[in-house]
Amino acid sequence: xxxxxxxxxxxxxxxxxxxxxxxxxxxxxxxxxxxxxxxxxxxxxxxxxxxxxxxxxxxxxxxxxxxxxxxxxxxxxxxxxxxxxxxxxxxxxxxxxxxxxxxxxxxxxxxxxxxxxxxxxxxxxx
Amino acid sequence: xxxxxxxxxxxxxxxxxxxxxxxxxxxxxxxxxxxxxxxxxxxxxxxxxxxxxxxxxxxxxxxxxxxxxxxxxxxxxxxxxxxxxxxxxxxxxxxxxxxxxxxxxxxxxxxxxxxxxxxxxxxxxxxxxxxxxxxxxxxxxxxxxxxxxxxxxxxxxxxxxxxxxxxxxxxxxxxxxxxxxxxxxxxxxxxxxxxxxxxxxxxxxxxxxxxxxxxxxxxxxxxxxxxxxxxxxxxxxxxxxxxxxxxxxxxxxxxxxxxxxxxxxxxxxxxxxxxxxxxxxxxxxxxxxxxxxxxxxxxxxxxxxxxxxxxxxxxxxxxxxxxxxxxxxxxxxxxxxxxxxxxxxxxxxxxxxxxxxxxxxxxxxxxxxxxxxxxxxxxxxxxxxxxxxxxxxxxxxxxxxxxxxxxxxxxxxxxxxxxx
Numbered sequence: 001x002x003x004x005x006x007x008x009x010x011x012x013x014x015x016x017x018x019x020x021x022x023x024x025x026x027x028x029x030x031x032x033x034x035x036x037x038x039x040x041x042x043x044x045x046x047x048x049x050x051x052x053x054x055x056x057x058x059x060x061x062x063x064x065x066x067x068x069x070x071x072x073x074x075x076x077x078x079x080x081x082x083x084x085x086x087x088x089x090x091x092x093x094x095x096x097x098x099x100x101x102x103x104x105x106x107x108x109x110x111x112x113x114x115x116x117x118x119x120x121x122x123x124x125x126x
Numbered sequence: 127x128x129x130x131x132x133x134x135x136x137x138x139x140x141x142x143x144x145x146x147x148x149x150x151x152x153x154x155x156x157x158x159x160x161x162x163x164x165x166x167x168x169x170x171x172x173x174x175x176x177x178x179x180x181x182x183x184x185x186x187x188x189x190x191x192x193x194x195x196x197x198x199x200x201x202x203x204x205x206x207x208x209x210x211x212x213x214x215x216x217x218x219x220x221x222x223x224x225x226x227x228x229x230x231x232x233x234x235x236x237x238x239x240x241x242x243x244x245x246x247x248x249x250x251x252x253x254x255x256x257x258x259x260x261x262x263x264x265x266x267x268x269x270x271x272x273x274x275x276x277x278x279x280x281x282x283x284x285x286x287x288x289x290x291x292x293x294x295x296x297x298x299x300x301x302x303x304x305x306x307x308x309x310x311x312x313x314x315x316x317x318x319x320x321x322x323x324x325x326x327x328x329x330x331x332x333x334x335x336x337x338x339x340x341x342x343x344x345x346x347x348x349x350x351x352x353x354x355x356x357x358x359x360x361x362x363x364x365x366x367x368x369x370x371x372x373x374x375x376x377x378x379x380x381x382x383x384x385x386x387x388x389x390x391x392x393x394x395x396x397x398x399x400x401x402x403x404x405x406x407x408x409x410x411x412x413x414x415x416x417x418x419x420x421x422x423x424x425x426x427x428x429x430x431x432x433x434x435x436x437x438x439x440x441x442x443x444x445x446x447x448x449x450x451x452x453x454x455x456x457x458x459x460x461x462x463x464x465x466x467x468x469x470x471x472x473x474x475x476x477x478x479x480x481x482x483x484x485x486x487x488x489x490x491x492x493x494x495x496x497x498x499x500x501x502x503x504x505x506x507x508x509x510x511x512x513x514x515x516x517x518x519x520x521x522x523x524x525x526x527x528x529x530x531x532x533x534x535x536x537x538x539x540x541x542x543x544x545x546x
Contacts, residue, residue, distance in 0.1 A: 083271035
């Protein structure tokens, strides 16, 4: 079963993404705060993480770094969504282990296509 | 000295003891034609002007000097800024001197336009800088883009996914309504950012403190020392301690003594026996040289008003006042003369090593009002780099109104941009 974790503090974006992903037949798990997000993600071990850059209490970059620093989180694809599209932000996201970076606003089809590609190319785990 | 090119040729000719006929023969023109040139009845430029300069043993610019040379430089600069195109002819740079002498009125028009363009470019640069570095503005735009994303995503679902059940459709329409209300609030906050600002002292400082960042400008003007470019506070530049720091603290001197201070700013001040404030500003001048990092600096008075600021990379500084109360520059205000060293961890992921210290600025003996200043020197470090001297790592933000540390106990105002 494909499980997508969405870490995003904007409730209406969560609402839209949840519906969009469920239409694709994926299970959706959501988190709204950066604090404690890494632990929750490592416990859930989703197929893919959609992660916002700017989160309350801890940035998405830090969450990504924490996930990547744990053996269980090494191979989970992380798609970062952000309104911060400067090259510096992309560079920082890349250094933190983010797999793909997408700037807001985006088209739904574009996001779904990116998620499908990441799921197909992700290393297979047990 | 004569005001025209022809007049200056005439003067130099007489100084060198040449007759008109002799000089005319040397450059290969008739004496009559030379006479017309000397009386500004004919323009002179290009190769002929070079020959006059060579024979009269003066530099071409001496013949063209004054307003003419300045105007030529302006025109050359304007020509360089013209985009290259296959369809439009480029400026005839070889004939520029001829053009300036023959059409002074048109030259004035072009010169005025070039100056206007330069002024507008400078204005745009300032606005662009503000968009990049103003934390409130940056956060407001971020919120607006999130609002827009939500509206776009939900409306796209409504349009594209036609088979949605009625209850879901109603829910989505309600979400669009609420999100568009939030977008209106964000847009109003953005508008507030562009309202005319008052002309405060700190603002004038901040405007002056913008580095000369235009590439075009830097190409034509030799780079002044950083201390002049940034217009450091007057009570610093006129102080003996800063002059002593400039003289003593050089890259070579720092290298030689690095085992004594390991490039730690307070230890450098101790080693050179100079006040930390003067040392901080001198280190700012030496940014990126030798083993030194790219330093930023913020100085405030004891009301938190910005006296001087110089930003680096992502560390956004207030232009007037009101940054994060946890910054060491404010903590140092209560610890006059005591060094404060802290590693700053921003929620956005950046980490900085910061050093701060405060000192007396001036004392009003009549009213017994001590005014102090606090200066903070900082540079970016890798997030996993150990803190120096076992100094604490503190979580900080840029400004409470845009800070997402919602659990912060030092918060002085709510996170306004999400406040419904």
